[in-house]
Amino acid sequence: MGERNGNQVMYYLRDRRLDVCYDEESDNDVDGEEVHEEIADEQDADEDSDFDELRRRQVDEIEENIQPRLGRPRSVIKGKNNFKWSTIAPESRGRRSFHVYLPSAREEAKNVSTPLEAWTLLFTPEMLEMIIQHTNEEIERNRVNIENQNASFCRNTDIVELKALIGLLYFTGMEKHNHTNLEDLWSPQFGYNLYRAVMPERRFQYLLQNLRFDEKNSRNVRRTEHALAPIKELWDAFIVNCKKYYSPSTNCTIDEQLLGFRGRFAAQVYIANKPDKYGIKIVSCNDVQTSYTIDAEPYVGRIETAAGDTVPSYYIKKLTETIRNTGRNITCDNWFMSVNIVREMKHNYSLSMVGTLRKNKPEIPSTFLQSTAAGTVRYAYADGMTLLSYSPKRNKVVLLLSSLHKRGHMNEEIGKPDIVAFYNATKGGTDTFDQLCKCYSTSRITKRWPMRLFFGMLDQAGVNSAVLYNLREANSALNCRSFLKELTFSLIKPHLEDRLRKSTLRRSVRTLVSEVLEVNEHRSNETGRLQKRKRCSVCSWRDNKKTLYSCASCGSPVCDDHRTHFCHNCA
Template sequence: MSKGLSDAELERLLYADSDDEIGEFDVILSDDEESGGEPEINDEESDLIECESDSQGTSVEQEQQESMDGGNLFYKSKYGTQWSKVPYPQTRRGAKDIIKNKQGITPYSSNFTTEIEAFLLFMSDNILNILVVQTNRKAEEVIRQWNEKYPHKLQRTWQLTDSMEIKAYLGILLIQGALQATKEPQKILWCTDKKYVRRKINDKLAPIRVFDLFVQNCIMAYSPGSHVTIDEQLGSFRGRCPFRIYMKSKPDKYGLKIWAMADSKNSYSINLQGERVVLDLVDPLGTVYGVTTDNFFTSLPLADKLAEKKLSLCGTLRKNKSYIPNELQPKLFRPEFSSMFAFTKEHTIVSYTPRKGKAVILLSTEHHDDTVADEKYKINPHIILHYNDTKGAVDTTDKMVKQYSARRIYNRWPMAIFGQLLDIAALNSFILWDIKYPKIKKSKDDRRYFLLQLGESLVKEYIVRRYNNSGRLSKTLRQYMRDVVPDLASPPVENQNERLVKSGRCYLCDRNRDRKSRQLCKECQNFVCAEHHVKEVNKNASLCSILEDDYAQYERKYDS
């Protein structure tokens, strides 16, 4: 700015209305932006922009002189968009900057008292009913086809499943995820051998009928804070799928990409979409929220559309955007940790130089000044500090989900997406639980204990029913059930006298004697003759459990 310019002249220049002078900025859209699409550029392009040589042959000294010229108060982009070098005066706060909503649990989700009730806010009864109906339909269809293909073999039948069994299945998956044992064989999961026990002590988505219902439950259960983050999630999947993608920057490389919106503070997943539509993701928010995006989404037209909804935008820009002034592009003469700003009445662009010849360019409609903060001797603009604080919510969700993921190796992509929804439901329920019942001293294992308790709660009801109604369970399986549900310590009364064989050989006598009996030991339910029933079993009830695996050894001891 020239020293001879008065305040009145500066105000006249900033608020001039004629086209001959400095007018209101006019956004000039490129062809791909006018059509509403995204430019075909790798969405993993780095935010750090390198300096390129000037094709017009302008010297570095000339560019520096033009950039530092104080006589010109405006930058002008390639296609005529004009930006002020100084902030516009702010007389009052905009409507999109006034926070009115309260963060936290909504009335819809405020009445839960147990882990399973928090989980069922997301995996609600209507979702479970769809799973039951579709599982029974598919199973009956497969069995019917098999019976028609092999009519000479024993015909198969299907016992209808119900919501209790589905919840037990989900509970087992959650327990596997909490124990990080999704790739372990099923027998090891129920094994009591210490060497196998792990941590016990310490549109395209049309086939996923429950997707929209699940998203609606996530929206109703939580009111987000002042800022949200929009980014992609990549669910690992290497099977056959028409929209499987490859992303070299992700740990899993191959998978199914879903766009997600999460709370910037606690990484609660608010909304999910199968397509690249920011406006659809923010639609349930209402007004007065800040949205953080990466350079795949951030653009001036998107900022204007969000402003119409009274939402602010902050995100990185790609260097090929036509509305970025050339002066804000990376330059070799710009010193490290320096910042350059450009303003309109509604937008702010900052170009930050972390090192020579490189720059990071951000667009914000929430910030309207050129303030910077000295953070460890690196002078960072407030826009960049705000972006760093709010950009990682979706990535944090991915990290937390993968830590205790309940997903197994699936060959069908709908199951892969359902596994991803199950992980998000478990994480969201834990976040709600932590909000309603906070701990003074938190531990890194709190979430794992929550998942174990949730899994056992989902499985318990089905275990009780199966234990009481099934008469052909092995002793080992019954013991496992009693370990999970201690209330089942005594055998059920209705099954004590149910035996397929009415009589049998006394298990305490030598096999050569071949003594048949109809009497049962009250302790172990084995056949015993009258002699052993009177003399040994009733006098020493623990004798059965001691000798049930070694009859011959006892017989030799008894005869001696």
């Protein structure tokens, strides 16, 4: 069966055009916190408004003294660390051949036919059973503190109920109720019938309070090995599934996603130009065409890197393990980019890179930092890399480095260099994915960071599974909201059917469940007749009233005083 291309998938996923906001890392690091500066337009990706005017004049004087002595343009220029660049483009060796990859599903993902099947590939039954096991352990520990230990709201949970809980979380995100008070959600006046039909408010709250994802007794030991210990096993399983069932297109993006969180977390970051400001940072690798998350790594503080490696290079190598030696391209911003990592990824892993450079890199020639007339373009070449200094307007300089482009060319249609046009077209994979997650986020207010990360995983699974579902051409195309609607109903339906089979379910709730399932419970216009007289189940035992009739719905014996007759239409 055929597959849709990436552009078609993104067209179906978006309910409306998403205005992607691209972020920039500042050249400065203040008190160990990351400071991002908002970009005025897409060409200002590496603008430094604090450029030293004195240093600029000094450079101009040096160039004025050197140029007359040379009498001709120099073919070799050097950076601050004497790194050599050539101003002469390398000779072209004819047409270059490279493989073009299209986004595609792998293994079982090729045959998914429903949203639930696609979602189950990423959140497998084994992962849900692990959550159930540790959640029931927490319920058992907390049950001793409850006065009535036989209360129905504090019973152990199962996989059917857990799926229903997740379905309600998706529904709250879909209806923008994720920050609404629970009392209002379950209110007959202001809430939705679906909430009361699936489970009581107290049960929903109790399950969220007791959700756990690891063995509590061994947590402190595992935390010494990794700070993500309370949810690491679940996270690792989720990322393995994301990588297993998807093959990305030719171009990928590595960037940061911020999960808003104001509680206590050792590696909490502050990013000024993100909507949430504070939270948990996730460094993610996404497909440019579909925004599918291929791999991701939460930031948990200090990282032990190999000798000579930097933290950005660690993330690039870690997140590109599944696409090494494939000839794909990675686009990233100036926090990740450096001459060393671009060269290493090209020679050791056959991956090209395109991105902006910070102006404090020692390999950059001083002449490339000078501000010139608008539209000025300067190129330098070294070891298969192309360095671009571009002035989109006066007193602004953008530095880009590419190992994909062998020679510098201008795009005549837009009046910008090809490298700038390519970077602007491929830098938004992660930002678009982040916006799709936030559009229908399941995140509720919590003080527990593992829960915030779990909500983030649900959002990521929702977007990724929607991509897998829409890739199959035989499936009807669904946008994110329509996909989540079908997924929500598929998750809660088994639990609703279980509730409907309970004879003790209140009549008002039974009516709600029947309406949600669109089941018409037929009631006979006559009560059932018993073979033997029995005591009325409603009357006091002191009255000792016997009857030959029973309730047609639940079968309980009822006397004439407690029987009600309905016609077929009213029943």
